[in-house]
Amino acid sequence: MYRGRDQLNVNGVLRQNPAAIAIVEGGNAYPDIEGIVKFYQTPRGVLVATEMYGMPINSEYCARGIFALHIHDGSSCTGDIADNFRNAGTHYNPYGCPHPYHAGDMPPLFDAGGMAYSAFLTDSFTVDDIIGKTVVLHDRPDDFMTQPAGNSGNKIACGEITPTRRRY
Numbered sequence: 001m002y003r004g005r006d007q008l009n010v011n012g013v014l015r016q017n018p019a020a021i022a023i024v025e026g027g028n029a030y031p032d033i034e035g036i037v038k039f040y041q042t043p044r045g046v047l048v049a050t051e052m053y054g055m056p057i058n059s060e061y062c063a064r065g066i067f068a069l070h071i072h073d074g075s076s077c078t079g080d081i082a083d084n085f086r087n088a089g090t091h092y093n094p095y096g097c098p099h100p101y102h103a104g105d106m107p108p109l110f111d112a113g114g115m116a117y118s119a120f121l122t123d124s125f126t127v128d129d130i131i132g133k134t135v136v137l138h139d140r141p142d143d144f145m146t147q148p149a150g151n152s153g154n155k156i157a158c159g160e161i162t163p164t165r166r167r168y
Contacts, residue, residue: 008121013040013047019127022135022159025077027084030056033157037069037135045123052109052116052137052157065111068142068152069118071104071125072134077158085155088134091148092125100144103129108141127163135159 018038026033032054040047050069058065074089092104099105103124109116140153 008042008044008047010047010119010121013042014049014119016040017164018049020131020161020163022161024052024135024137024157024159026054026157027079027155029084029154030054030156033137035137035157035159037159037161039127039130039161041127042121045121046125046127047119047121048106049119050109050117053114055109055111055114055116055137056139056156057111057114066141067109067111067116067156068138068140068150069106069109070102070136070138070142070149070152071106071130071161072136073104074134075132075160077134077160083155085134085136085158088136088155088158092130092133094129099147099150100142104133105142105144105150109137130161131163133161135161 020039022037024035035052038049071092072088076087079086091102093102137157138152142150142152
């Protein structure tokens with residue numbers, strides 16, 4: 001294990017209060033989905049920790065659930081009958097990069113009996129950059145190639161990113 005001076009103490013960071021959170025809730029077709037995405041600002045980037053529950057389960061072993069997770073540029077998890085989360089906007093992409101280099105592109109979530117957990121570090125954005133944006137869970141995995149959004153399917157859950165009292 002690397003123990004150099006630039007090491008990030010992930011366990012220590014995760015014991016702190018996050019700088020921002022998104023409470024994620026499923027749309028009309030997936031009302032059982034709920035979760036939280038926590039954003040921790042560190043000197044090396046943003047540590048993103050996601051817990052998701054009530055996700056759709058596919059019992060076929062070779063077709064188990066893999067779900068795209070993105071930060072979107074909209075500020076609201078509202079929409080209409082055709083798209084419950086239309087106002088969540090599109091992928092957060094402040095630099096106009098092609099997919100999969102959008103700042104809001106994040107690793108997929110892998111279903112484990114209706115739940116998922118993920119943690120990763122990114123320097124694609126700061127917590128201040130994403131306050132007021134949305135986090136969207138899609139019903140398909142992101143293929144990291146197709147423009148503009150990775151063929152990630154429908155938006156099935158959404159949460160608005162809000163600051164916590166402890167900013168950093």
